[in-house]
Amino acid sequence: MKKHSHTAVSFRLKSIIFFVAALVLCAALSLCAYTSGAYAVFYGGTSRKLPVYSVGREDKAISITFDCAWGADHTDDILSALKDYGVRATFFMVQFWAEKYPEYVEKIAEYGNEIGTHSKTHPHMPKLSAEEITAELKSSSAAITDVTGKQVELFRPPFGDYDNKLITAAEELGLYTIQWDVDSLDWKDLSASDIAVRVTGRVKSGSIILMHNNGMHTAEAVPIILQTLIERGYTFVPVGELIYRENYYIDVSGRQMPYSN
Known part of the structure; x- marks a missing residue:
């Protein structure tokens, strides 16, 4: 017993x-x-450490972003669409792109859009040393600032690759590391309609949309996306206005959330 x-x-x-x-x-x-x-x-x-994939918002604010690394053939059409709908976007530029197309860096900024860095040479950055990462970020940010006169505050890792070392290096330079939660897959051979359906079917409050300035059908898809989401009550803002700058945390999904009072 x-x-x-x-x-x-x-x-x-x-x-x-x-x-x-x-x-x-x-x-x-x-x-x-x-x-x-x-x-x-x-x-x-x-x-x-996690970058920001999306933002917890009580309103219906979202951001549309464009990575600029290869070519600029469709950039004017994208800028025209953004202007027509009164939308400001965020463009992440690789340094060699910014240096090749300084007129577009100026035009993008003049239209009221935000510019972040996408590195200097578009490498797989976690493979670099901390010193090499810092050099990439400093050089690319300075190249953009030289044209726009504005401080760069946002960074998107090439290929979406990151680790603690990379995010720490970015933070030490005052950069917020930004990913996305809605991938347009516009770099694939998708039609403008397929791209638009894919994006508009995945967006939620606080979403960050990933697109590319030189996708084959990106420029055709942008007006469809903007009109559809605006009609659904969404408001487009640059990433710098979407994210929180203080009193926040990032959950396991990469969603940036404000601390409740």
């Missing part, structure tokens, strides 16, 4: 320990910690 009682107590004790451990693990999986402007998601005893 005593042996059975001891076994039951031991089982209850182990159950309690397991339950507490599970609670701690769940909390760790969802916890985001503030460290010198950086937010890290803790998983399995390690921490991984």
